[in-house]
Amino acid sequence: MSVTDELVSGEIERMLLEARRLVESAVDRHRNEGRLLTALEPDEGTETAEQVVDSATCSLIVVLSGHHGEETAPLVAALGRAAARGVEVRLLARLALLEDRLFLERLDKYAPGVQVRLAGAALQDMVLADGLVGVMWSRASGPSREALVMRAPTLLRHLRTLFAASWSGSAPLADRRRLSGRTLGEAARRILLALSSGRTDEVAARELGMSVRTYRRNVAEITRELGAISRFQAGVRAAELGLLAPLPAARPQRAAG
Structure with missing residues (x-):
């Protein structure tokens, strides 16, 4: 969170x-x-x-x-x-x-x-x-x-x-309902979590496995759909709309027997 x-x-x-x-x-x-x-x-x-x-x-x-x-x-x-x-x-x-x-x-x-x-x-x-x-x-x-x-x-x-x-x-409620599946999806949530954490674009893009250009384009599109005029406001709106729920922890893989 x-x-x-x-x-x-x-x-x-x-x-x-x-x-x-x-x-x-x-x-x-x-x-x-x-x-x-x-x-x-x-x-x-x-x-x-x-x-x-x-x-x-x-x-x-x-x-x-x-x-x-x-x-x-x-x-x-x-x-x-x-x-x-x-x-x-x-x-x-x-x-x-x-x-x-x-x-x-x-x-x-x-x-x-x-x-x-x-x-x-x-x-x-x-x-x-x-x-x-x-x-x-x-x-x-x-x-x-x-x-x-x-x-x-x-x-x-x-x-x-x-x-x-x-x-x-x-x-x-109407604002949450207007969001597209893209902004409500897991990829968007990962981007929002990275954005709200204060990571630089370069670090966030690397962790998410995408280019800095692609990361910035996604941030701009999500910010626009949230009706925000800045990245900070996008983070606040995402929190209000419940879009920053922690990602589920990865399950440990079993060692090959």
Whole structure:
């Protein structure tokens, strides 16, 4: 993983850990104030989140970890309805969403007006409506994981601030989808990793087994497709789009017997 990728992922991870700390702190402070924080029964989380989405009049913030696709899938239609009535809907999801073809099809069919961005860091499932009410799920897996309804103004304000920072460091789903197979391929990933490592063109080209001219041409083409105006910006965009995942380690070859 490149330095740029580590910084982006590390910052988002830090903010999400802070969000969880805020929730735990708020639970301790308001344990006896059920109106501000209310624990839900295990099977009430998704239904309550849909109600929160339907209650929004101005803005919706939605974060999906990607680990509970079937549980959160019913939210997609509700998000689409909200966007259709003029609510600004922003959905931040893990890069793993790209592998969930069914979920992407639901987004295209039922929620085309929703803004979707992708992040490489671990995310905390939650829904926030108009800055007034929200639902957050625990990170535990399984059908019985807990959810919490939040109405504490300070907590909601902090979560919105953390979301804004995470959103600005993420990449639009539409940008990732526009990339060609060439830029998404292994050869392009090797070039991007070499580029982000700070190697000189001569060293990178030699390691990749190509001429310096060919290497530079590939760098220029990838930079252009990423919509970047410099090599540095191309590295940042590649990190945001999840294109700098480490290459799989080579398997050791068995000695001839």
